[in-house]
């Protein structure tokens with residue numbers, strides 16, 4: 001019920017939401033806005049285990065949340081100065097366009113039309129994903145190509161919706177789409193058997209499955225039907241802010257590559273007795289003036305890593321094999337470890 | 348020489364003190380201010396949307412929509428255009444509004460009469476229904492019915508009616524009639540029957556006015572409209588095939604499905620608006636002069652005829668204007684569909700907005716759609732209102 005009310009609210013405000021913001025005069029430099037408010041407004045999802053959901057104490061935790069924290073630490077020097085804004089698939093872009101948030105970290109796929117046509121800028125990829133199907137084992141389906149005639153739950157306003165139409169059309173299969181607004185409602189509809197399978201990003205399916213009473217009664221079908229590079233998004237038109245958000249992400253990835261961790265970052269950042277690797281020195285600000293080039297101070301990246309650790313630490317904490325999601329690094333391993341995760345150099 | 352100028356000044360002063368002129372001046376000022384205000388908002392919005400690259404006109408309506416819709420009254424696939432997706436959504440809104448208006452009117456009249464019943468139990472039941480539905484937010488009622496339907500048996504354990512209709516948590520699966528060519532004959536006879544009935548009814552009314560003799564128009568109408576086509580099937584057989592639903596691997600296949608979302612929305616809208624209409628009906632009936640009823644009783648009209656011929660025609664005059672309001676409310680309330688994923692114009696529009704980013708265009712399409720629908724309803728009801736009002740004059 002709470003989820004439903006939330007969805008209703010989010011729907012109702014869609015128009016009301018988009019217009020006043022759009023009507024407001026053009027945005028100034030985002031960095032100045034964030035500093036003036038002394039708070040980062042970060043758009044996250046409405047609740048998805050591992051990526052962004054609330055813990056027992058009511059605090060937001062997760063993979064996407066940690067990106068918000070790293071950014072706030074880099075820009076404001078405090079990872080807790082964040083206002084989290086929960087957004088559905090549908091209202092996330094209007095919220096960003098209207099200036100309700102400064103950055104969107106919500107399992108959002110980088111696509112041509114979003115990047116080019118919607119007035120958005122994708123600053124990188126923090127999770128390489130693909131769309132899959134989740135179904136009960138009792139359905140007796142072992143491949144998505146057997147789904148002719150099935151009812152399929154989908155989240156509206158997503159790339160998922162479009163891939164699904166393409167997949168069934170190219171395979172000449174019929175299906176009943178059951179459009180749902182948020183992950184928690186899709187889960188409820190799936191559990192009430194309104195649909196046979198639920199389709200979404202494979203990582204999201206793993207997260208959803210992990211929260212079932214009997215996760216082992218369900219399985220993710222082997223087919224991955226699309227490419228879903230997920231990453232942070234900002235409004236188009238503020239290059240400085242786009243650079244900051246892009247390089248905070250790159251800093252987390254480079255930190256893994258360079259062996260900088262939450263535990264050793266402070267030591268490595270020392271001017272004397274710290275790291276003698278020049279790239280580490282540039283990254284952590286003991287050498288060069290990269291921070292100043294971004295409009296930040298010298299230890300912006302060191303602070304981000306201190307707040308949440310490097311990419312690997314973030315992944316293992318929220319998504320990795322030791323969590324209930326149990327996801328392998330796969331494509332998201334460093335390029336040097338068999339994956340495709342690759343940060344441009346800090347030079 | 349001084350006189351004319353002083354009168355001019357006096358005239359100017361007079362302009363100011365004249366209440367009527369002053370009123371006009373203020374109104375002109377107010378209208379101009381309002382116009383300026385809106386012009387500013389529109390200009391500013393357009394400028395900012397353009398700045399964000401978000402308003403580029405209605406050309407996108409021709410682009411392929413690329414998403415599927417589960418309830419389509421016309422042909423639509425994911426390769427159809429955004430424009431067509433809007434049409435599908437618009438028709439879905441019209442469908443649920445029309446079904447809702449029909450059911451709410453029926454419920455409203457029945458419950459309205461029940462509340463006036465002298466039978467304590469009957470009027471109590473009606474009161475409880477009205478107070479319950481009228482005082483619970485519509486949104487909750489929609490969700491309530493949806494949850495109720497989702498709690499029905501699963502597809503495999505469907506409740507079946509004569510093995511052709513199946514009820515389960517994915518809705519109601521009905522057999523779909525498939526019309527053969529010979530069906531056109533039946534259709535033609537049906538139309539002929541309707542026209543015949545119309546002519547007969549006029550003749551009967553004239554004769555009734557002239558001679559006072561009545562004619563059983565109702566029975567002849569049934570005979571003409573349904574009897575003739577039915578009779579013809581004796582010769583040509585029934586030229587309709589039924590596509591009967593069969594259980595497939597996941598769902599029933601064949602026939603057509605009424606989705607849980609449509610059922611829930613329709614039930615909630617009908618029951619909610621029905622409660623308001625029943626109050627309108629009740630007050631309309633109470634507004635009929637007692638003397639009329641007493642007079643009808645005095646001339647010996649039986650109770651049924653009394654209600655039909657004396658009370659309702661007069662009550663209708665009072666009922667129709669507020670009834671129109673209720674119809675408009677129901678139509679607009681149908682946009683709450685989005686909470687349960689019924690794919691009405693707003694739900695589809697939101698998806699279009701999200702995929703295309705054309706915020707202003709999409710919102711303007713909603714507004715134009717609801718405005719047109721509301722105006723059409725008003726025009727129809729006003730026409731009907733005039734007709735019922737005329738009856739009094741004669």
Ligand SMILES: N[C@@H](CCC(=O)N[C@@H](CS)C(=O)NCC(=O)O)C(=O)O
Nearest residue numbers: 045046107108109158159182183204
């Ligand atoms: N990556 C896709 C889908 C994103 C999406 O909606 N993912 C779901 C599940 S994987 C989600 O984050 N749900 C959380 C919520 O409902 O807030 C997109 O960007 O369109």
